[in-house]
Amino acid sequence: MPSSVPRHWRENIKRYRLLGTKCASCGTIHYPRRTVCPSCKARELEEYQFKGSGKIYSYTIIRSPPEGYEFCKPYAAALIELEEGEIVTAQLTDCNFDDLEIGMPVESVIRRMFAYGESGIIVYGYKFRPILPRM
Amino acid sequence: MKTIKDVGIVGYGAYVPMYRIKNSDIARVWGNDPVRVPVKEKSVPGPDEDACTIACEAAKNSLLRAGIDPHSLGAVWVGTESKPYAVKPTATIVAEVIGATPAINAADWEFACKAGTEALQGAFGYVGSGMAPYALAIGVDTAQGQPADALEYTAAAGGAGFIVGPAEESLAHYEGSYSFVTDTPDFWRRQHEHYPKHASRFTGTPAYFYHVTNATRRMCDELGKEPNDYDYVIFHQPNTKFPMAAAKMLGVDKEKVIPGLISPYIGNTYAGSSLVGLAAVFDVASPGESVLCVSYGSGAGSDVFSFTVTEKITEVRDKAPNLKSYVGRRLEIDYATYARYRGKIRM
Incomplete structure (x- = not known):
């Protein structure tokens, strides 16, 4: 698999921090980041830091992953409805498939997304896990 | 220091x-x-x-x-x-x-x-x-x-x-620290090797115990304290036996070591080992209590730190998951x- 270092570098902050945008005009928040607000067409957008918590909107189990993701198969891929209302696609981690259910509260963590073999770059980014029970 | x-x-x-x-x-x-x-x-x-x-x-x-x-x-x-x-x-x-x-x-x-x-x-x-x-x-x-x-x-x-x-x-207020190192090859990993090598029992007396006890005694001497003066003592924990033996050598009561002894449950987290123990102690320590933290690294050396827990601990402790979680x-x-x-x- 060919690696595109500049492409991953450009997307680092988005993947690391769940950074989106908020429209200064109508207050709508977006993920991924936008340059024009899809709600009111305003161009004045400010950076918005998502809290990183949400719930499972829908999910599926991936048993035949694309190249580069085999190291963690099988894994769950989900649509996560963030606390702020936006829906993002992400992998679930640290979970027992039998326990997963729509509406389950989850939180974001940083994990290895994939690596370009033994010698290429390692790509990190957000995944979601069931909320850590506090003791 | x-x-x-x-x-x-x-x-x-x-x-x-x-x-x-x-x-x-x-x-x-x-x-x-x-x-x-x-x-x-x-x-x-x-x-x-x-x-x-x-x-x-x-x-x-x-x-x-x-x-x-x-x-x-x-x-x-x-x-x-x-x-x-x-x-x-x-x-x-x-x-x-x-x-x-x-x-x-x-x-x-x-x-x-x-x-x-x-x-x-x-x-x-x-x-x-x-x-x-x-x-x-x-x-x-x-x-x-x-x-x-x-x-x-x-x-x-x-x-x-x-x-x-x-x-x-x-x-936790920092009161002082000490570092004690020598060239002691008890454990190593060469370039391009997947796994480390070690010198078996040589990792004990001339390596772990020599550095841990000397570093601790020297810092305590500088601060005018005894190791057993502390309320909590954390040692690097490659297993359960070594930290308990170090405590005995330094005259530290066993019950002062237990709250920071995590290796029986999760093993040796190497560079995380004594620091995970320190986090576990901060999860339970009360304001005014004193904490001694002693690391050990092969190659070899020890860092020792002396702390006193402050009132702030009660405000911030629950802002993040504790170690027990x-x-x-x-x-x-x-x-x-x-x-x-x-x-x-x-x-």
Whole structure:
């Protein structure tokens, strides 16, 4: 698999921090980041830091992953409805498939997304896990 | 050693992966006695975890407790012997993840199991000299244990981060520290090798015990204290036996060691080992109580720190998950799954 270092570098902050945008005009928040607000067409957008918590909107189990993701198969891929209302696609981690259910509260963590073999770059980014029970 | 300015720890946070393998299962696979094992079980990183991801969660938890703007950090230093890249810093990834870049110093430190406390010692100096208002030091490892080797029973994963800042904001006041090193080759890993080698029993008396006891006694002499004056004492914990034996040599009561002795439940987290123990103690210590933390790193040396817990601990403790939450979150896996997750099957 060919690696595109500049492409991953450009997307680092988005993947690391769940950074989106908020429209200064109508207050709508977006993920991924936008340059024009899809709600009111305003161009004045400010950076918005998502809290990183949400719930499972829908999910599926991936048993035949694309190249580069085999190291963690099988894994769950989900649509996560963030606390702020936006829906993002992400992998679930640290979970027992039998326990997963729509509406389950989850939180974001940083994990290895994939690596370009033994010698290429390692790509990190957000995944979601069931909320850590506090003791 | 003491700093010019009064400093302390203003935030701390730990992380331990959820997977566990029982020592009895490792013993079963290699035909050894499943009863005579060094710890009950050890933590195993998931397939998408490494020293960097563990450091990121420890860093985030530290920031939650410190309540500071990440941009006010002057340094992010990661001590580890399991860097995801041989060349490329882990610390820059952690600094980017927590939003502390670009006006910051970032580096990875290496000194076997004391790389984390080495970074912490540096952080006290960096903040204590006035070069930065805050500095984050993390000790973390996903330790490598060669299949069938004695260290496979304990080589585990986990880490903890500590933010050093002004004494008036601290949850634990720094009273002094000491570093004691010699050239003692008790454990090493050569370039391009997957697994470390060790000198078996040589790792005991001339290595671990010599450095741990000397460092502790010398710092205590400087501070006019005895090791048993402290309310809590944390030693580097490669197993259960070594820290308890060190306590006995130094005249420290057993019950002062137990709250920070985590290796029986998660194994040896190497550069995270004594720092995970320190996080566990901060989870339970009360204002006014004193804490002695002693690391050990092969090669070899010890760092020792003296702290007094402040009133702030009660305000910040619950702002991030405690260590018990991570230790209690466990999913047992068998040796085959562990072998796959740890890359022990080479095709």
